[in-house]
Amino acid sequence: MKETPLSACERTFLLKAVEEKKRLDGRQTYDYRNIRITFGTDYGCCTVSLGKTRVLAQVSCELVPPKDSRPTEGIVFFNLELSPMASPAFQPNRQSELLVTLNRQLERCLRNSKCIDTESLCVVSGEKVWQIRVDVHVLNHDGNLMDAASIAAISALSHFRRPDVAIQGRDITIFSPEERDPVALSIYHMPICVSFAFFQQGTYLLVDPCEKEEQVTDGLLVIAMNKHREICSIQSSGGIMLLKDQVLRCSKIASVKVSEITDLINKALENDKRVRKEGGRFGFAESMPKERITALKRDEAPVEMTGVQEMAEEFLSKGEAAPEVVSSPVIVATGTGQLGEGVQSTWGLEEEDEEDECQGEMDKEEKKKKKAEKDEVMVISDSEEEEVVVLNPEAPKSKGKRPKH
Amino acid sequence: MAGLELLSDQGYRLDGRRAAELRKLQARMGVFAQADGSAYLEQGNTKALAVVYGPHEVRGSRSRTLHDRAVINCQYSMATFSTAERKRRPHGDRKSSEMSLHLKQTFEAAVLTQLYPRSQIDIYVKILQSDGGNYSACVNAATLALVDAGIPMRDYVCACTAGFVEDTPLADLCHAEESGGGTTLALALLPRSESIALVQMDARLHQDHLDPLMEAAMTACKGLSKVLDSVVRQHLQEVSVQTRE
Amino acid sequence: MEAVYSCFREKLGQVILPGDVFCFDVSAVEGSAVRAERVICGPGLRRNGDEILVYKSGILRHKAPNLYWIDSQQKRYVPVKGESVIGIVTAKSGDIFKVDVGGSEQASLSYLAFEGATKRNRPNVQVGDLVYAQFTIANKDMEPELVCIDSCGRANGMGVFGADGLLFKVSLGLVRRLLAPQSEIVKDLEKIFPFEMVVGLNGRVWVKAKTVQQTLIVANLLESCENMTTQQRQVLFRRVAEGSL
Numbered sequence: 001m002k003e004t005p006l007s008a009c010e011r012t013f014l015l016k017a018v019e020e021k022k023r024l025d026g027r028q029t030y031d032y033r034n035i036r037i038t039f040g041t042d043y044g045c046c047t048v049s050l051g052k053t054r055v056l057a058q059v060s061c062e063l064v065p066p067k068d069s070r071p072t073e074g075i076v077f078f079n080l081e082l083s084p085m086a087s088p089a090f091q092p093n094r095q096s097e098l099l100v101t102l103n104r105q106l107e108r109c110l111r112n113s114k115c116i117d118t119e120s121l122c123v124v125s126g127e128k129v130w131q132i133r134v135d136v137h138v139l140n141h142d143g144n145l146m147d148a149a150s151i152a153a154i155s156a157l158s159h160f161r162r163p164d165v166a167i168q169g170r171d172i173t174i175f176s177p178e179e180r181d182p183v184a185l186s187i188y189h190m191p192i193c194v195s196f197a198f199f200q201q202g203t204y205l206l207v208d209p210c211e212k213e214e215q216v217t218d219g220l221l222v223i224a225m226n227k228h229r230e231i232c233s234i235q236s237s238g239g240i241m242l243l244k245d246q247v248l249r250c251s252k253i254a255s256v257k258v259s260e261i262t263d264l265i266n267k268a269l270e271n272d273k274r275v276r277k278e279g280g281r282f283g284f285a286e287s288m289p290k291e292r293i294t295a296l297k298r299d300e301a302p303v304e305m306t307g308v309q310e311m312a313e314e315f316l317s318k319g320e321a322a323p324e325v326v327s328s329p330v331i332v333a334t335g336t337g338q339l340g341e342g343v344q345s346t347w348g349l350e351e352e353d354e355e356d357e358c359q360g361e362m363d364k365e366e367k368k369k370k371k372a373e374k375d376e377v378m379v380i381s382d383s384e385e386e387e388v389v390v391l392n393p394e395a396p397k398s399k400g401k402r403p404k405h
Numbered sequence: 406m407a408g409l410e411l412l413s414d415q416g417y418r419l420d421g422r423r424a425a426e427l428r429k430l431q432a433r434m435g436v437f438a439q440a441d442g443s444a445y446l447e448q449g450n451t452k453a454l455a456v457v458y459g460p461h462e463v464r465g466s467r468s469r470t471l472h473d474r475a476v477i478n479c480q481y482s483m484a485t486f487s488t489a490e491r492k493r494r495p496h497g498d499r500k501s502s503e504m505s506l507h508l509k510q511t512f513e514a515a516v517l518t519q520l521y522p523r524s525q526i527d528i529y530v531k532i533l534q535s536d537g538g539n540y541s542a543c544v545n546a547a548t549l550a551l552v553d554a555g556i557p558m559r560d561y562v563c564a565c566t567a568g569f570v571e572d573t574p575l576a577d578l579c580h581a582e583e584s585g586g587g588t589t590l591a592l593a594l595l596p597r598s599e600s601i602a603l604v605q606m607d608a609r610l611h612q613d614h615l616d617p618l619m620e621a622a623m624t625a626c627k628g629l630s631k632v633l634d635s636v637v638r639q640h641l642q643e644v645s646v647q648t649r650e
Numbered sequence: 651m652e653a654v655y656s657c658f659r660e661k662l663g664q665v666i667l668p669g670d671v672f673c674f675d676v677s678a679v680e681g682s683a684v685r686a687e688r689v690i691c692g693p694g695l696r697r698n699g700d701e702i703l704v705y706k707s708g709i710l711r712h713k714a715p716n717l718y719w720i721d722s723q724q725k726r727y728v729p730v731k732g733e734s735v736i737g738i739v740t741a742k743s744g745d746i747f748k749v750d751v752g753g754s755e756q757a758s759l760s761y762l763a764f765e766g767a768t769k770r771n772r773p774n775v776q777v778g779d780l781v782y783a784q785f786t787i788a789n790k791d792m793e794p795e796l797v798c799i800d801s802c803g804r805a806n807g808m809g810v811f812g813a814d815g816l817l818f819k820v821s822l823g824l825v826r827r828l829l830a831p832q833s834e835i836v837k838d839l840e841k842i843f844p845f846e847m848v849v850g851l852n853g854r855v856w857v858k859a860k861t862v863q864q865t866l867i868v869a870n871l872l873e874s875c876e877n878m879t880t881q882q883r884q885v886l887f888r889r890v891a892e893g894s895l
Contacts, residue, residue, distance in 0.1 A: 005750055007738040008778030009812040009856075016814075017862050024866065097506055104503040112607040219510075221604075231615060234590075234606040237506075239513035241600035244619050251612055472777070 003088040006215050014216045018199045024212060025051075030253055032208045035261065037155055037268040043182065044160030048152040051210065052142035057152035058135050059160040063174070066122070066129040074121020075131040078107050080138070080149055087141035087211075102145060105235055106136070109150055109191050109224040113232035116157065117186040123165055123172060130162060132185070143210035146222055150193040155265050158187055159272065191232040192261050194254040196221045198240050205246075207253065221247070223254040227262040411570045411582055419581055420449075427565070427577045427625055430632045432546070434553045434640045442554025446546040449579060450536035455546035457554040459526035475521040479508040479528045481543060487535040504540060507603055511544060511564075511593045514602045517557045526556060537580035538566045540591050540605070545633060552637055560595040562602060563629040567592070567622035569614055574621035590618055594626040658718060661710050666720070673701040692719025693826070708823075723823045727852035729753045729788035734808070736817070736850030737796065739779045747775060749783070749796060752819075752852045756793075759783060763797035765805035773810070780812040780856065782848055811848060815858030816869050822853050824876050835875055838884065839868065842891045 014024075021029050033051030040046070044059035066073065080103050082090040090096070110116075121130040134156060136149045161182030164175045197209035197217040209217060219238025225231050231251060236242060412418055422428070428449030437443040442457035463470045470476070481504040485492045512528060528550070530543040544564035551558060568575040569588045583589050588610040593603040610618065657672050691697055694706035695718060708722035727735070729751060737749035740756060747759045759781065764773040775781070783796035798808040828835055828849050839845070845859040845868050855872060859865045867890065875883055 004752065005738050005740050005778070007780050007812075007817060008776065009780050009815060010817050011778070013814060013816045013862075013865075017866070020862050022862055022866060024869075026866065026870065100499060100502045100506060104499055108607050113609055225612070229612045230609045231606065231612055232609055234604055236601070236604045237510055239510050239602075241514055241595065241598070241602060242604065243600060244616075244623065247601070247604060247619065248616060251615055255612060 006212075010212070011216050014212060015199060018204050018206065018213075021204075023206070024210065027208075029205070030207045030257075032257065032261075033210070035151070035264055037151070037265060039155075039159055039268070039272045044156050046152050046156040046159055047139075048148050048155065050142075050144060050148040050151075050208070052140055053144060053148050054139040055145065055148040055152045056137045056139055057149070057156035058137075059156045060133050060135075061160075061162045062131050062133070063123065063128050063172075064131045065127060071126040072122050072129075073118040074129040076111055076116055076118065077131060077133045078103065078110060078136070078153070079134070080106055080136040082138050082141075085140075086138040090138075090141070098145075101237060102149060105146055105193065105222060105224075105233070106149055106153060108233045108235070109193055110134075110153060110157075113189075113191050113224070113226075115154070115187055115189050115191055115226075115232075117188060120186050124167065124170075128172060132157075132160075132162075141211065143212075143214045144195050144208050146193050146195050147208065150191070150224065151261060151265065154187075154190045154192065155268065157185060158190070158265070158269055160185055189226040189228060189230070190262055190265065191224045191226045192258045193222050193224045193233075194257050196223070196250050196253075198238070198242075202240055202242055202246060205250070207257065221250055223251055225251070225254050225258045227259045229255050411568075411585055411587065412573060412575070418575065420579060424573050425576050425621060425624070427628055428579070430545075430629065432549055432633070432636045434549050434636065435644070440550075440554075442550045442552070442556070444546050444549035444553055446542055446549065448538060448542045448545065449577070450534060451538050451542045452533040453539075453542035453546040454531045454533060455543065455550040456529045457527065457547070457550040457556070458529075459554070459556070460521040460524040461527075463523065463525045469525075470523050473522050474518040475516075475523075476525045477509050477513050477516060477518065477528065478525055479505045479512065479530070479547075481505040481508055481530050481532075483532040483535060483539070487532050504543070507540065507605070508543060508547065511562060511602045512547065512551070515558050515560065515562045515595060516551065517559065520557060535580065537578050537583045538591075541565050541577075541593075544593050545629065549633060549636065553640075560597050561630045561633055562593055563596055563626040563633060564591065564593040564603075565622055565625040565629055566590065567618055567625060569610060569618050572614075574618050576621050576625040588618070590622055592619065592622040592626060594623055594630075596627045596630040599623065658710065658712065662712055663709060665708070666704050666710055667707045668705050670704040671701050672704075688716055690717045692717055694720025694722055721823055721826075723821055725819075725821050725853065727752045727822060729757065729785055729794040729852075731785050731788040733788075733851040734782060734784045735796075735852040736848060736854040736856060737781050737783060737852075739775055739777055739781060742775075742777060749781060751794070751796075752854065753794065757785070757796045758793060759796040759798070763799055764809060765799050765803065775810055779810050780817065781810050782808045782850065784808065812856050812858075815846070815856050816865050817854060817856045818869050818873065819853050820855055820873060821876060822851070824872075825849055825851055825853055825855070828855070828872075834880065835872075835883070838887045839871065842868075842887060 017023065023029070025033075027033065034049070036049040038047050045057075047054065047056050064075065067075065080099070082096070082099050082102075084090045084092050116132070121132065123129060134153050136153055138145055138149070161177075161184050163177065164180040164183050166173045166175070195208065197206045197213060198204070198219050198221065199206070199217060201218060206213060209220075214220075217238065219236065219240030221236045221242065222234070223231060224233040234247070234251075412424065416423060418424070430446070430448050432444060432446040434444045435442075436445045436454075437456060440456045440458055444455050446453050446455070460475050463476060480496070481501050482496045483492055483501070508528065508530065516526065518526075528547050530547055532539055532542070541564035544562055548558075548562045552561075565576060566578045566583070567590045568578045568582055569590075575582065578589060586608070588606065588608045590604070590606040592601060592605075594601055604619075661670075661672075689702070691702060694704060694708060696703050696705055704720065706720045706722045706724075708720040710718065711721050712718050729735075735751050737751045737757065737759070739747050739759075740750050741748040745761055747761065748756045749759050751757050761767060761772055761775070762769070763783075764775075767773050781796075781798060783798045784800075785794055786797050787793075787795040798805060800806045800808075827833060829851070836847075843859060843864055845857055845864065847858075847868075848856040850856075855869075857865055857868045857872070859868055871887070871890065874886070878886070
C-alpha cells in the first residue's frame with residue numbers, strides 16, 4: 001500500500017513550528033507523550049502505548065544446547081517485526097532499512113549492555129541452557145518506534161517468569177507453573193532508548209518525534225541509558241553532522257528522561273504484582289477502556305495559550321481598522337459569494353482565492369441542492385456517458401441528455 | 406577473559422602501543438583500472454578494499470531516483486577468510502546490512518550530492534582481513550576511493566575507534582581489545598569542521614566518561630586525516646609525473 | 651407530505667443499517683388526493699423505483715423542508731463525480747499531473763485544466779503542492795480525473811494554494827458537518843479568532859491563522875470536534891476563547 005505523500009506546505013509548516021519550538025500536539029521540545037504500560041495475563045507479555053504508537057512484546061523460553069564458544073551461558077534472542085497493520089508504509093516480508101536499524105539497535109541496547117545475567121540461565125553446562133526469545137511487534141506506527149520497542153522489551157523481560165528446574169545427576173525436571181512458582185530472570189539494569197530528532201542541520205532538536213515530525217527530520221540520534229547514568233549505546237543515523245557538545249547535551253537530557261521512564265516501569269510492575277496477589281482481574285482486557293469507539297478518540301491535548309493575548313493585542317494595535325462586516329453574501333460572480341469581514345481581502349492576492357473558496361463552497365452546495373429540486377428525478381449515475389452536470393444555475397434548461405464531447 | 410591486560414602498568418597495550426597511539430596506516434589509490442575510483446587501505450592488520458562507481462544512471466528501481474540529489478548506494482561485505490573462523494554468510498545478514506546502512510549515511514552527509522541530480526553513486530567495500538576497527542577501515546578506504554574517482558566532498562571523512570580502560574581512553578582498538586568486553590566507540594569525523602558524521606557506541610560507559618572518550622576519538626581521527634592527506638598528495642604526484650610530457 | 655414524513659420520522663435520529671428500505675405505500679394514504687412530493691436524498695440514500703434504499707450505516711438526519719441523509723463515520727474516501735477535494739501533487743509526467751486524493755488510485759489533472767492555461771502558458775505547479783480541484787470523472791472503471799476550472803472556464807476558487815498553513819486529516823462525517831451551510835462548528839470557531847480554512851470532501855482540511863500557535867490551536871480544536879456533543883464542544887471553545895482573548 002502506498003502512504004500519503006508529504007506535501008510541501010506541511011513540510012514548511014512543520015519546520016517553521018520547530019523553529020518556534022512549537023509541536024503539533026502542544027508538547028514542549030523535551031517532553032514525551034503519554035506512556036502507558038500494561039501487562040497481559042501470561043507472564044512476559046507487555047503492551048506499551050507512546051501516544052498513538054503501540055508496541056507489543058512477548059517473552060518465551062526454551063531449553064536448547066548452548067553455543068560452542070560459550071558453553072556456560074544462556075542465549076537471548078531479539079526479534080522485531082513491522083506488521084503491515086501498523087502503517088501503510090510497511091509491506092509484508094520485506095527487509096526494509098527501518099527493520100534492520102530497529103532490530104540491530106534493540107540487540108545492541110539490550111544484549112551488548114549485558115542487562116540480563118546469562119550465566120544464571122545455564123542448566124547443565126555444555127548441554128542445556130535456557131534460550132530466551134523476545135518478540136516485539138509494532139501494532140500502530142505514530143513515530144518513535146525505537147523508544148517504545150525498548151520500553152516494551154525491557155518491561156516484558158522484567159515481567160517474565162521462567163519455569164523452575166531441578167537437576168538430579170543427568171536428569172532435568174522442569175516444573176510446570178502449578179507445581180512450583182516460576183522464577184524471574186535476573187536483570188542487572190534497565191537500559192532505555194531515548195530518540196532525538198534533529199532539524200535544520202542540527203540547529204533544533206526534539207525528543208520523541210511523532211510520525212509527521214519524523215518525515216521532515218534530517219537525522220536521528222538514539223542514546224540508550226539506564227538510571228545509574230551509564231550509557232549503554234549511542235547511535236546516530238541519517239545524514240546529519242553533529243558537534244561534540246550536542247552529543248553531550250543529549251546525553252544529559254537522556255539521563256533525566258530515562259530515570260522518569262524507569263520509575264514508570266517499576267510502578268507498572270508493582271501494580272501488576274499487587275493485582276495478581278490480591279486475586280483481582282488483570283490482563284489486557286482490563287486495561288482497555290470500555291464502551292467507546294477508540295479509533296477516533298483523542299485525548300485532550302493541552303495547547304499552550306500563554307502569550308496569545310499579548311500577541312493578539314499587538315496585532316490589533318498595529319493593524320489597520322477592521323473592515324466592515326458584511327452579513328449577507330455579496331455575489332461577485334456566478335457561483336462565488338463573499339461573506340464576513342469585508343469584501344476585499346487585505347492579505348494579498350493569493351489569499352483572496354482561499355476566502356472565496358470557503359464561502360464559495362457553501363454557496364455551491366446551496367445552489368446544487370436548489371438545482372436538484374427543480375427536476376423530477378435527478379439520477380446521479382456512475383456512467384459518465386450520460387448527461388453533463390452543469391454548475392451554472394443561470395441556464396436551468398441545460399439539463400438535457402447531452403452527450404459528452 | 407582472565408589474564409589479558411588491556412593496559413599494563415607501564416602504559417603499554419597488548420601490541421605494545423601507548424594509549425593514544427594509532428596503528429600503522431598504509432594506503433594505495435587507483436588499484437583497479439576498471440572502476441571509476443578505488444583504494445586499498447591497511448590499518449594495522451585490518452585490510453579493506455573500496456571501489457567506487459559513479460555518478461551513473463540509476464539502475465534497478467527507477468522509483469529510487471531523487472530529483473534533486475544523487476542516490477548513494479553502499480555495500481559492505483566481509484571475505485569468508487577474513488576472520489579467525491570461516492564466515493559462512495558474507496552478505497545479507499543483519500550486521501552487514503546495518504554496516505552498509507551506516508556507510509551510506511556517513512557518505513550522504515559528506516558527498517556533495519546536489520551536484521548530480523537523478524544519478525547514483527555506488528560504493529563497494531570489502532574487508533579482506535578483520536582485526537578490529539572494520540567500520541573505520543571501510544570509511545577511510547571509501548574516502549580515498551571517492552577522492553580517486555574525483556567526486557566532490559565537503560572534507561575527508563576519517564573514522565576511528567576508541568575504548569576506555571581504567572579511566573584511560575585508548576585509540577584505535579584491535580580485535581582482542583574490542584571483544585574484551587570494554588566500551589567501543591566508533592566515530593566518523595570531518596576534521597576541519599569537527600562535525601561528526603556518525604557516532605556509534607556499545608557496552609556500558611558512565612556518562613562522565615563520554616567526554617574524554619569522544620575527545621580521544623576525535624584526536625585520533627584528526628591524526629588519521631593527516632596521513633590520508635599525505636597519501637592523496639603522494640598519489641597525485643606520482644600520477645602527474647607520468648602524464649607530464 | 652405526511653406519508654413520507656411519517657415513514658422517515660420514526661427512524662429520524664436513529665441508527666439505520668444498509669439494506670433498510672423505506673417504501674411509500676401510496677394506497678395507504680386516505681382522504682385527500684395524493685400530492686406530488688419531492689424528497690431529496692442526500693449521501694447514504696438511494697432511490698430504487700418507489701422505494702428508498704439505505705446503503706451506508708449511520709444516523710438518519712433531516713433538514714427542512716425535504717432533505718434526508720445519513721450521517722456516517724468513515725475515514726477512507728472514494729472519489730465521487732462533482733466533489734471538491736484537496737489533493738497533493740506527486741508527479742509531473744508529460745501533460746498531466748498525478749495527484750494523490752486519498753482514494754484507491756491517484757487522480758490525473760491536466761495542465762490545461764487551470765484558468766488561463768494554454769499550451770504555451772503552463773501553470774506553476776510543483777511536486778508537493780496542494781490543489782483544490784473537482785472530479786470530472788470518478789467511476790469504478792476509469793482512473794479519476796480532476797479539473798481546477800468550472801464549466802465556464804473560471805477558477806472559482808480552485809487551483810494551487812497553501813504556501814503556509816497546516817494540512818490534517820479528519821473523518822468524512824466531520825467534513826460534511828463543516829461544509830453544511832449553517833455549520834455551528836465553523837460559527838463557534840470564528841468567534842475565537844480569524845483564520846482561513848479550506849475543506850476537501852476527502853477528509854483533508856487546511857487551516858491558516860495569523861501565527862503558528864493559533865494555527866495549531868485551530869487544528870487541534872477541529873480534530874477534537876469529532877466525538878464531542880454540542881455542549882462539550884461549546885464548553886471547550888469557550889475555555890479556549892477565554893484563554894486567548
